[in-house]
Every structure is written in structure tokens, then in C-alpha cells.
Amino acid sequence: MKHRTTAGLAAVALASIALTGCASSDSGDGSAAASDGNVCEVTPAAEPSPAPSPSEADVKAVDAIEVAGPVGKEPKVTFKAPLKVTSPTSRVVDEGTGEELAEGAQVTINYVVLAGKDGSTSGSTWETKKPESFTLGDPQYDLLNDRLIGQKVGTRIVMASTAMDQTIQVTMVEVSEVKEIPTRAEGTAVEPKDGLPTVELADDGQPTVTIPKNYEEPTDLVVQPLVEGDGAKVTKDQTVTVQYAGCLLDGTSFDSSWSRGTPTSFPLNGVIPGWTNGIAGQKVGSQVLLVVPADQGYGDQENGAIPANSTLVFVVDILEAKAA
Numbered sequence: 001m002k003h004r005t006t007a008g009l010a011a012v013a014l015a016s017i018a019l020t021g022c023a024s025s026d027s028g029d030g031s032a033a034a035s036d037g038n039v040c041e042v043t044p045a046a047e048p049s050p051a052p053s054p055s056e057a058d059v060k061a062v063d064a065i066e067v068a069g070p071v072g073k074e075p076k077v078t079f080k081a082p083l084k085v086t087s088p089t090s091r092v093v094d095e096g097t098g099e100e101l102a103e104g105a106q107v108t109i110n111y112v113v114l115a116g117k118d119g120s121t122s123g124s125t126w127e128t129k130k131p132e133s134f135t136l137g138d139p140q141y142d143l144l145n146d147r148l149i150g151q152k153v154g155t156r157i158v159m160a161s162t163a164m165d166q167t168i169q170v171t172m173v174e175v176s177e178v179k180e181i182p183t184r185a186e187g188t189a190v191e192p193k194d195g196l197p198t199v200e201l202a203d204d205g206q207p208t209v210t211i212p213k214n215y216e217e218p219t220d221l222v223v224q225p226l227v228e229g230d231g232a233k234v235t236k237d238q239t240v241t242v243q244y245a246g247c248l249l250d251g252t253s254f255d256s257s258w259s260r261g262t263p264t265s266f267p268l269n270g271v272i273p274g275w276t277n278g279i280a281g282q283k284v285g286s287q288v289l290l291v292v293p294a295d296q297g298y299g300d301q302e303n304g305a306i307p308a309n310s311t312l313v314f315v316v317d318i319l320e321a322k323a324a
Contacts, residue, residue, distance in 0.1 A: 037215065038210070039208060039209070039251055040208065040209040041208050042206055042253055052087045053087060062089045063091060065079040067093045067172055071154050072174075072176075074110075074124060077114055077170065079114075079119060081117060081118050082118070083160060089160050090157050090158065093172070094155065095155060096156075098152050098154045101148050102149065103262075107175055107177065110176055111123075115170075131176060133241075143159065143161060153175050156172065156173065156175075157172075158172045181263065183204075184205030184319075185229060185286055188227065193224060197291065198212070199315050206258045209313055211247070211249050217293065218293055221274050221277055221290070222291035224288065225282065225288050226286075227287035229284050232283065234281065238267075239321070239322055240320065241319045241320040241321075242316050243258055243263050243264075244315065244317070246312060248307075252305065273297075274312065275292075275316075278314075278316075286317075286318050288314075288318065290316060292311065292313075297312045
């Protein structure tokens with residue numbers, strides 16, 4: 001997303017990052033793909049600007065935060081309010097003893113968030129009993145990635161940072177689990193129906209989508225498996241971890257997890273209906289082509305780089321599904 005985020009504030013909103021990457025059918029490069037229609041290629045997103053280093057006062061303020069209670073239980077976090085920092089500042093409260101956390105692995109965390117101005121609690125996964133999972137390296141969690149990579153399960157860190165509403169918040173994060181997941185779909189290839197957008201894969205699995213010339217926008221959702229995995233079927237009430245690329249019919253790439261370098265996770269009942277209806281019922285490990293008409297996408301509302309009344313084309317690799 002466009003803001004640095006801490007746990008619990010990184011809302012995974014499909015099509016929130018505007019990318020470019022449109023190759024027209026008259027590009028003249030002589031390639032077969034370019035002559036067959038609009039080619040949608042993923043373009044890497046710009047790297048975020050590094051945050052300034054913490055000041056001595058910032059470090060002193062975070063060192064003074066007290067965290068009491070055993071690992072595995074919601075801690076009691078106290079500090080002298082108001083707490084102020086000029087840059088994201090953290091410290092390790094407890095070093096974990098479990099499996100090491102490596103980039104690309106899926107971690108599950110519990111956390112509690114407090115307001116820096118008065119120490120009041122504004123959110124806790126221990127209270128909701130809903131831990132949060134994400135892939136280490138996902139730019140949406142850029143405040144946590146470097147702080148967690150190389151640590152171990154059981155690690156607890158406390159951090160003070162500026163929230164998106166520009167207030168200071170204190171977050172205590174505990175890593176409860178780590179799991180290695182595939183980086184791309186793996187299974188049996190499926191021959192797609194004629195006339196659909198075509199998909200070519202790079203060696204690492206990154207897709208390039210070609211929209212055929214004079215492609216007629218469907219009025220119903222198109223769900224075309226390209227690879228059938230051998231995992232369990234996905235249900236609408238699960239959280240899925242996916243790699244995906246999204247395109248407009250003119251070849252514009254508007255969002256892609258591939259461009260960010262890591263898979264992303266989100267509740268399947270919290271995205272556009274075309275995703276909920278298209279992914280539910282598919283097997284984990286599958287790759288699916290979705291052609292989403294506007295009434296199952298964003299309708300008559302503009303959404304970032306997506307114009308109103310747009311038909312959307314997605315290639316989705318379903319890497320994991322678990323209870324939301």
C-alpha cells in the first residue's frame with residue numbers, strides 16, 4: 001500500500017496499487033504475443049523511500065516501554081504518556097526459540113496496539129482471537145519485515161511509530177507461527193477454452209496476459225482454471241494467500257503481487273464479488289483466470305487506476321487457504 005503500516009493496519013485492498021505496463025498490438029516488435037492483442041505485463045512497483053533513523057530520544061522512549069507477561073499470553077504494555085517518536089523505533093522484548101523467520105515465509109502474529117497519547121488500547125488480536133498472517137517481505141508490512149526476518153518464532157518486539165492518522169501508536173507484536181508456502185501454483189495443466197485471454201508464464205511463474213483483438217466483454221463471470229492443484233477446495237469464509245496479476249482489457253496492469261515480490265493474504269469475503277465467487281470452490285495449488293464484469297468488480301465507481309464500469313482480468317495462483 002502507499003503508507004508504511006504496522007500490524008492490523010495493512011488492509012489488503014485489491015487493486016490499490018496503480019502500476020503501468022501496457023503493450024499495444026501495434027508495438028512492432030515482431031513478437032507473436034504483441035500481434036495477437038493487448039499485452040499486459042507486470043511492471044515492478046517503485047521502492048518505498050527509507051524511513052529516517054531513530055533519534056536518541058526515540059530510542060530512549062521505546063526503551064522505557066514496559067512489557068509484562070509470558071510469551072503466548074496478551075502482555076501488559078505500559079509507558080509514560082504521551083509517548084512521542086520522530087521515526088519508527090523498535091526493540092526486541094523477547095528473543096524467540098522456535099523456527100527461524102526467513103523472507104518469503106508466512107508468519108502468524110498476535111499484537112496489541114495502544115495510543116501513544118494516553119496508553120489506551122485501540123486493538124488486540126488476543127482479544128478478538130484473530131491472529132494475523134502475512135508473507136515476510138510483503139511491502140504492505142514494511143515496518144515489520146526487517147524487524148522480524150532472522151528472528152525466531154516466539155519473538156516479541158515493541159515498536160512506536162506514526163499511524164496513518166498521524167498519531168503515535170505503540171504496537172507489541174508476538175510471532176506465534178511460521179510456515180513455508182509455495183511461491184506459485186503447482187498441479188496439472190488445464191486446456192483453456194478458445195477465445196479467452198491467454199497467459200504466458202516466466203520461469204518464476206510470473207504471468208503475462210494477452211487480451212485477444214476484438215475480445216467481447218462477458219456479461220457473466222468467467223472462471224477458467226489453468227492449473228488444477230491437489231489441495232483442499234477453498235471456501236468463501238477462508239483467508240487465502242495468493243500470487244496475482246490484474247489487467248484492464250486495454251492491456252494496462254493495475255495491480256500485481258508479483259511486482260511486489262511476495263504473495264499476499266486476505267479474507268475471501270472481503271474482496272470484490274468476482275474474486276469471492278471465482279476463487280471459492282477452486283483447489284489450493286490451482287491457477288485460475290478470472291474475467292470479471294463490472295457488476296462483480298467495482299461497478300460504476302472508479303477505483304484508483306481502474307475506470308468506472310471496467311471489466312477486469314486476473315490471473316490468480318492459490319497458494320494456501322485457512323480459516324479467517
